[in-house]
Amino acid sequence: MSDPFSFDDADQPAPRRPRDDEDLTYRPKEGGLASRAQAHITAARGVDYLGVLNPEQRAAVEAMDGPVLVLAGAGTGKTRVLTTRIAHTLATNRARAQEILAVTFTNTAAREMKERIAVLAGPAGEGMPWLGTFHSISTKILRRHAELVGLKSSFTILDTDDQIRLMKQVIKAEDIDEKRWPARALAQQIDSWKNRGLDPSRVPAGEAAAFANGKGAKLYKLYQDRLKTLNAADFGDLLLEAVRLFRENPDVLRQYQERFRYILVDEYQDTNTIQYLWLRLLAQPSGAKQQQNVCCVGDDDQSIYGWRGAEVDNILRFEKDFPGAVVVRLERNYRSTGHILAAAAHLIAHNEGRLGKTLFTDGVDGEKPTVTGVWDSEEEARIVGEEIEQLQRKGQSLDEVAILVRASFQMREFEERFITLGMPYRVIGGPRFYERAEIRDALAYLRCVTQPADDLAFERIANTPKRGLGDATLQQVQVYARTQNIPMIQAARMLCETDELKPKPRATLRDLTSAFARWSTLVENTPHHEVAQTILEESGYTDMWQKDRTAEAAGRLENLKELVRSMEEFPDMASFLEHVSLVMDADAKGGGERVSIMTLHAAKGLEFETVFLPGWEEGLFPHQRSLDESGRAGLEEERRLAYVGITRAKRRAKIIFATNRRIHGMWQTTIPSRFLDELPTAHVEVVEAPGGNYGGYQQSRFASMDTYESSYSTPGWQRAQQRRKEEPPRGGFQESAKQWGQGDWTRAGKGDTGRGPKLIEGELVAKSSAVSGYTKGARVFHLKFGNGTVVLVDGNKLTVEFDKAGRKMVLESFVQGI
DNA sequence: GATGGGCAAGTTTTT
DNA sequence: CTTGCCCATC
Numbered sequence: 001m002s003d004p005f006s007f008d009d010a011d012q013p014a015p016r017r018p019r020d021d022e023d024l025t026y027r028p029k030e031g032g033l034a035s036r037a038q039a040h041i042t043a044a045r046g047v048d049y050l051g052v053l054n055p056e057q058r059a060a061v062e063a064m065d066g067p068v069l070v071l072a073g074a075g076t077g078k079t080r081v082l083t084t085r086i087a088h089t090l091a092t093n094r095a096r097a098q099e100i101l102a103v104t105f106t107n108t109a110a111r112e113m114k115e116r117i118a119v120l121a122g123p124a125g126e127g128m129p130w131l132g133t134f135h136s137i138s139t140k141i142l143r144r145h146a147e148l149v150g151l152k153s154s155f156t157i158l159d160t161d162d163q164i165r166l167m168k169q170v171i172k173a174e175d176i177d178e179k180r181w182p183a184r185a186l187a188q189q190i191d192s193w194k195n196r197g198l199d200p201s202r203v204p205a206g207e208a209a210a211f212a213n214g215k216g217a218k219l220y221k222l223y224q225d226r227l228k229t230l231n232a233a234d235f236g237d238l239l240l241e242a243v244r245l246f247r248e249n250p251d252v253l254r255q256y257q258e259r260f261r262y263i264l265v266d267e268y269q270d271t272n273t274i275q276y277l278w279l280r281l282l283a284q285p286s287g288a289k290q291q292q293n294v295c296c297v298g299d300d301d302q303s304i305y306g307w308r309g310a311e312v313d314n315i316l317r318f319e320k321d322f323p324g325a326v327v328v329r330l331e332r333n334y335r336s337t338g339h340i341l342a343a344a345a346h347l348i349a350h351n352e353g354r355l356g357k358t359l360f361t362d363g364v365d366g367e368k369p370t371v372t373g374v375w376d377s378e379e380e381a382r383i384v385g386e387e388i389e390q391l392q393r394k395g396q397s398l399d400e401v402a403i404l405v406r407a408s409f410q411m412r413e414f415e416e417r418f419i420t421l422g423m424p425y426r427v428i429g430g431p432r433f434y435e436r437a438e439i440r441d442a443l444a445y446l447r448c449v450t451q452p453a454d455d456l457a458f459e460r461i462a463n464t465p466k467r468g469l470g471d472a473t474l475q476q477v478q479v480y481a482r483t484q485n486i487p488m489i490q491a492a493r494m495l496c497e498t499d500e501l502k503p504k505p506r507a508t509l510r511d512l513t514s515a516f517a518r519w520s521t522l523v524e525n526t527p528h529h530e531v532a533q534t535i536l537e538e539s540g541y542t543d544m545w546q547k548d549r550t551a552e553a554a555g556r557l558e559n560l561k562e563l564v565r566s567m568e569e570f571p572d573m574a575s576f577l578e579h580v581s582l583v584m585d586a587d588a589k590g591g592g593e594r595v596s597i598m599t600l601h602a603a604k605g606l607e608f609e610t611v612f613l614p615g616w617e618e619g620l621f622p623h624q625r626s627l628d629e630s631g632r633a634g635l636e637e638e639r640r641l642a643y644v645g646i647t648r649a650k651r652r653a654k655i656i657f658a659t660n661r662r663i664h665g666m667w668q669t670t671i672p673s674r675f676l677d678e679l680p681t682a683h684v685e686v687v688e689a690p691g692g693n694y695g696g697y698q699q700s701r702f703a704s705m706d707t708y709e710s711s712y713s714t715p716g717w718q719r720a721q722q723r724r725k726e727e728p729p730r731g732g733f734q735e736s737a738k739q740w741g742q743g744d745w746t747r748a749g750k751g752d753t754g755r756g757p758k759l760i761e762g763e764l765v766a767k768s769s770a771v772s773g774y775t776k777g778a779r780v781f782h783l784k785f786g787n788g789t790v791v792l793v794d795g796n797k798l799t800v801e802f803d804k805a806g807r808k809m810v811l812e813s814f815v816q817g818i
Numbered sequence: 819g820a821t822g823g824g825c826a827a828g829t830t831t832t833t
Numbered sequence: 834c835t836t837g838c839c840c841a842t843c
Contacts (some may be wrong), residue, residue, distance in 0.1 A: 157833090307831090466819085663828090
């Protein structure tokens, strides 16, 4: 990342650019001769960078004028298009690096783009000061115009933790029962308002009323007021305030509209409303920019962040929003083998409301994705371990193997298994470096020194390490600070001059405030990482961990060292702090080959030779809560998640479902995910769990395998196939949803509308039209639940009212007629 | 002012 | 079955 404080030349009006047909005009600016020469060299190399593209990619790169939407399926060279497009813009002298706005969602994506542009465009692409995340770019803009939105340029960025602590204070101050109305819930609500671009005055009355007996909007307002007093912004504010800045200050907006001659957006399907508004404002033509030169790249089939405000609709609506848009589809896949792609494509075809793409490859068919049924999650971990060992023997690098789970609790079983096996692994997406307590404490110290108004930081470390400043004392300081309307540190200092405090806390507090005063002067004339070191030592913070005899203490000290070390890479304390709050991530790399374990969400954008996809069971995947809360839309998002999972695999995709899984400590019988039913038989192989004898489990384990095989090859299944050909499928989604509503394992959500699940030829398991060996009213016996009466038949799934166990949905093969 | 027990809740997560 | 948070007690 470039120095966030380097505003490049943005303070001056953007220089008039030559028109495109005057491209060779000499521009005495930014690197002068050198960069001009470079531009020509790059242009000369143009044959290269365009030549390596396929026709669609090339079209996406060369459509330079006006809005462009690139629908880039998984593994079709999306990043290549984006980076080449930037290189092309530079090489053809359409814009200079600082006139291109390129937005990503994650810092990782931003970093990767920078690296690749550097390779493609050389020095001409250096800097790219406006390549970054929505948040980092907004921050940069806000710092320059902070006073226009009621902040100072040095404002602090609060993370979720600070946000919730502040929210708690607000809730408490309003005398609201924290139990009934948890701060976390309010924080989430406010976040979602901010995601939708709603400031306190615009919150819909109904939603505002839903929290704390109608106090929702009021609390939001109070929270925002507190943020301003603290000279702070939370993540949501960065975007919301930027949009407000643009709306209320047309002159400022114009400045940026003119500057950003070309705009690129990555992962457009993940944009939420406020990001969309932000983008719309900046993309407006203005000054020398005649049209909306905006290029959005995304894949509606990989939209998996609806639950945090992403609006798939943004991408679906693109052509309406940006009239005259050129739409380019990238469907040629360079990642996966044929069977894998076919399976993924078939699965995702069950979604409605897609823009519609079909991935294809010129490569080999390769291995078919496999589906394996196992008895329980323990066996699941065991066979995955065994298969990885086998692959390893065949020379597969562990770095090329990943386990992608739906929910993080699934990871534990794999970790435990791998520890016993001595199989090296890494968990991706665990607690981040800067979220660790010791790092946050250390940062709080630094924030107090550089930002005297940062009360949250002060409260955090006032009594860390323990120095005898308890709630009572801090309460006093806080009250004093509020009444005087001054920061707490200052209030503390002043209180020490009075005799309102008891002698002991008074002395402690005085020591602390004078220490802070001393450290503040230190910042002026000492390298910042040395200051940090000094503060951590003098405050007794390092000591605290050294005395700590718990297992983690050593690691924490190590982290603190790493923190100080990493500071050296930054020019000053302020830029360091900014990076920590916005940019810093802690991908623990290196240390030899490892299997990666992560959630499906975390896997987006990555690829592996071999991918294991465990836990494909109803309730877990698709996740029950998604179905409950978002109905059909939720189901479709889950399906996209499945699609993302399969398309991560280059050569091997191994899907697994367990018949029993422990959820909240209780063993539950599960049934295979409906997504399994939606895989195409021609491209998927159903395999038996390897490893032979599993003792007492065997019978049941085979019961589950039987089911699987039988739904595939039994007369019943074949009849169903036949019938499907003869008559159109009956029972739309609403009907099945109604039926499901009676089962205890899934309920139809409110959002259910429209047509039914598509029935597509040649799927693994027949749907509602399948013929079951049982009919309504039949008495059956189940190994686990005992006797019961069939109340509903849906293909090979039965809903049974058990005499003892109540109503359950089970697979037909699990019961016997009695 | 610390420390332990009791109780509720329990997808996905970036910035 | 955990984990994390809150409260009550020493």
